[in-house]
Amino acid sequence: MTHALIVIDVQNDFCPGGALAVPEGDEIVAPINAMMDDFDAVILTQDWHPAGHLSFASSHAGKNPYDMAEMPYGPQVLWPDHCVQGTKGAAFHPDLRSDGDLIIRKGFRSDIDSYSAFFENDQTTPTGLEGYLNTRGLRKLTMVGLATDFCVHFSAVDAARLGFDVAVRMDMCRAIDLDGSSAAAQTAMRDAGVTLT
Ligand code: VGL
Ligand code: ZN
Numbered sequence: 001m002t003h004a005l006i007v008i009d010v011q012n013d014f015c016p017g018g019a020l021a022v023p024e025g026d027e028i029v030a031p032i033n034a035m036m037d038d039f040d041a042v043i044l045t046q047d048w049h050p051a052g053h054l055s056f057a058s059s060h061a062g063k064n065p066y067d068m069a070e071m072p073y074g075p076q077v078l079w080p081d082h083c084v085q086g087t088k089g090a091a092f093h094p095d096l097r098s099d100g101d102l103i104i105r106k107g108f109r110s111d112i113d114s115y116s117a118f119f120e121n122d123q124t125t126p127t128g129l130e131g132y133l134n135t136r137g138l139r140k141l142t143m144v145g146l147a148t149d150f151c152v153h154f155s156a157v158d159a160a161r162l163g164f165d166v167a168v169r170m171d172m173c174r175a176i177d178l179d180g181s182s183a184a185a186q187t188a189m190r191d192a193g194v195t196l197t
Pocket of ligand 1: 079115148149150
């Protein structure tokens with residue numbers, strides 16, 4: 001068992017019609033489903049926020065979505081309310097195969113956001129994914145999903161830093177693209193040693 005597919009946040013709120021829709025986010029569902037059988041393990045992640053999460057602009061008086069705010073661990077962009085636990089927006093896209101080996105939820109602590117599938121945005125709180133991969137001997141990772149410039153980007157960079165052999169299939173990702181975040185993410189992933197294909 002060596003090669004895992006990690007499917008990042010293919011959830012209704014990140015698809016067209018959702019609260020934080022990524023343009024063409026739904027286009028990647030069918031090709032992702034089709035490649036799942038080529039891997040030794042399939043892991044899905046799910047952005048999973050409590051109502052009133054500190055990453056939501058609605059939790060900060062006078063702030064709007066996409067404004068910056070000071071979080072306990074530093075500055076970050078604020079989002080529309082999205083992926084609230086148990087809501088339809090937080091569910092996987094209805095056509096996504098969700099019969100993978102593991103579903104890892106992240107962003108469930110009220111005051112810490114989590115872009116990466118490995119560490120929350122304080123960069124110290126682990127999600128447990130590293131231990132799961134290591135104990136199953138999964139050293140080679142292919143990442144796909146939403147959004148290229150946030151959760152895929154941070155997951156891929158953390159994976160490379162942790163010593164995994166990591167590739168991102170760019171054709172099976174889509175970006176939000178705020179202020180050049182898409183180009184910046186590609187540079188950061190390449191600089192971290194991630195293979196972009
Ligand atoms: C994401 C912003 C906020 C993502 C999650 O999945 O890329 N982006 N929460
Ligand atoms: Zn989120």
